[in-house]
Amino acid sequence: MIAAADLRKSYKDQPALRGVSFSVASGELYAYLGPNGAGKTTTIRIMTGLTRPDSGTALVAGRDLLRDPKAKAGVGMVAQTINLDMELTVAENLDIHGRLFGMSRTRRREKAAEWLGRVELSGRADSQVKTLSGGLRRRVMIARALMHEPAALFLDEPTVGLDADIRRQIWALIKDLQASGVAIFLTTHYIEEAEALADRVAFLRDGLITATDTPRNLIEAIGAWAAVDLTGKSPAAFFQERADAMAHAACQAGGVAVRPTSLEDAYLRAMGSGVLEPDACLEAKAGPAATTTSGGAR
Amino acid sequence: MIQGALAVYYREMALMRRRGFRLLAGMAVSPLLYFVTFGQAVGRTAQMDGVSYAAFLLPGLVAMNSMMQAYSMASEINISRFYFRIFDEFMASPIGPAAYVLGEVMAGVTRGLAASAVIVLMGTLFGVDFQAGPLFWLGAMLNAFFFAGLAVAMAMVVRTHQDQATLTNFVITPMAFLGGTFFPVEKLPGLAAAAVWFLPLTHASRAIRLASQGRPVPYVEWALLAGAGLLCLLLAMRLTRRVQD
Incomplete structure (x- = not known):
């Protein structure tokens, strides 16, 4: 469902990725661990179409993200930073996302209601995002990333800065998504998060994957x-x-x-x-x- | 592309609606001060170009205010790009850079026209003798089109808010004062008078002013404003595409 082959990227002669390859199947959660500067964010930016690699291929649901911009319709992303419009309501944020992904008005309303229900935010649809706590904002981001029903979901440190209780709630939500067949790519600094959620884990160091296997192995x-x-x-x-x-x-x-x-x-x-x-x-x-x-x- | 541009435009309009009075007040304060100070206090009895100074000043303020508001898209984009990271939400969607730029430019034009409407309302309330017909609004729109395109292009070039402020201080503010807002550019000394004709605002001020007096506007003014606006739009699209590299 997600396939990257030999991704390479340098910034001003400083290599960020030096030939990274991986694949994530439907319903699989692939955790990507590495220290700051290892290339995690560069990988996720390439796989979500935000950055072009110097070379390599990036496929989602068999479509080439680098050559076919419409392939982005198959990608959902929850960024590390809360990138919601704080002045707008939860419903408006979701509606704009649906418009960006070409969803009809009826489908936008249906999916927004469905996903707000799944993240237990149905009662907050008309709240301005700035009035929500960090944990609720993170849930809005997850609902937003999934309302266009992507085949692949990229989570960039989705629980950073959240307390243990909220983190567990987000984990439960991620496990639900995994069970529904979404291919999930997760970067995190919380090793226990990867251990609890991942089917497979990759260790990234200096722009190279040094090991990939199940946590047990x-x-x-x-x-x-x-x-x-x-x-x-x-x-x-x-x-x-x-x-x-x-x-x-x-x-x-x-x-x-x-x-x-x-x-x-x-x-x-x-x-x-x-x-x-x-x-x-x-x-x-x-x-x-x-x-x-x-x-x-x- | 249109659907994607409309999505971006819809977001900007939702924000404008949410800000409502705050935004309109922000559009009105500076021009109101200029209008009261120069147009009413200083220029009550003065004549310029055959009309009262207030009637001369009003179209200049329309050009200046629509420029300022259309160009303010650069700050909006910067905040969404570097602070809130909402820019990534657009770039990760399938709409493409061209649709994004078009949506932001449409929003800039809307802001420019709203800012122009504020000045027209102000002039009407003060009893200024001017005409706000279709050519007047065409001038305001093309002016906003140019500066909104420039704003998106510049927003893709700058790296920090400080860069943005510097650019505004060195380019936009001097243009506001030298581009025919407050006096006829022919009054400037030799070389300066020639130089200000390279400023887009000079042509916008002239077009809007002639239209406000019911006089014919040379076609070259429309062609210059539309052509320069189109160039900025294409430049902004190119620079937005480059941001991904």
Whole structure:
């Protein structure tokens, strides 16, 4: 449903993307993780037709976004910034979006009512956007992005700045969309968000995808156990066996916790942090287990 | 393309309706001050070009105010582009850059005509002797068309609000004072008098002023305003397309 092949983009000789390829199937949620400046926003801007790549192809529902502007009708986007008209009402914002996507008046009204219902904002249609909270504005943006029934939805950090409760509500909405068959491309800085929602995750570093897989496989690739220095002075070490992690922790000066690995560990490892192999300490010493904060097999 | 342009235009009109009185008051304050100060206080008994100074000044204010309001689209677009990021909503839709520009220019023309209507109302209330026939409005419309196109083009070039303010200070404000609003440009000294004929506002002021006095407007004025407006429209379309690169 979404397919990108060898996307490349430079800004004044500074490469932002260096050959990025991925595909997202209908009903799949693909999370795209990377540090600031890795190329996440550039990717999403290319895939929503906001920026032209230097080379590569970008397809949505089989249509080439770069050659066929009408292909944008198959794309929905929820930007990181709240880009609603604050002075206008919720209904007016949705109506303008429907007009931009060539929807008839009847269909605009039907779809606006339907989507405001789905995001639980039916009673706020006539409220000016500036009177809504951040969480409600984000819901309006989701309703707006979906009212023209796109095949692909791009979410650029959709829960940034929202409190945990609202974030969970947005997650539930995203899961509903996924179940309805929309291909979803998500960028986020919240690793737990990707872990909770994504079917597959890609790690992006310096304009290149360094790993793509299911969250489970990405975690397993670094080992089941992490020994983490609680002071943050030493990098985390990852182990397949808990006993090895405990032994490694025992070698350290103290303040080392052993716990099951997470997607965040896999991400940090992909970004060049942490070590996959135990250091010389493990070979030199053998002793009792150090501090343990988490136990039990995963 | 028309459907997309109408969507953009509809959004601008919705905002205009929402701002209502605030917007109209903003359109009226400066010209009212100019009109009261120069037209009524200073020029009550003065004559210019064979008419009262108030009758001379009024079409100049129409040209200036329609220019200002049409050009204010540049600030609106800048705010929507850099602050609210609503510009991305347009660019991510299937309407295309040409439709976007056309919609914004149509909105600029509407603002220009509304600003002209405010001056006409003001002149009527003050009992100024002038005619606001079809050619008068054609002049105001072509003037707004040119400056709305220029506004969209400039909005695609500037990078910050500060750039926008600088451009307004160095281009639009001098034009407002030198483009035949307050005095006949022939009164300027030699080279300056020749130079101001390169300003579009000079031609707009002249066309609107002649029409307001019921005198014939040379075809060249219409051709210049329409041609320059069309060039700005095409330039704006080209620059908007470039924003995506």
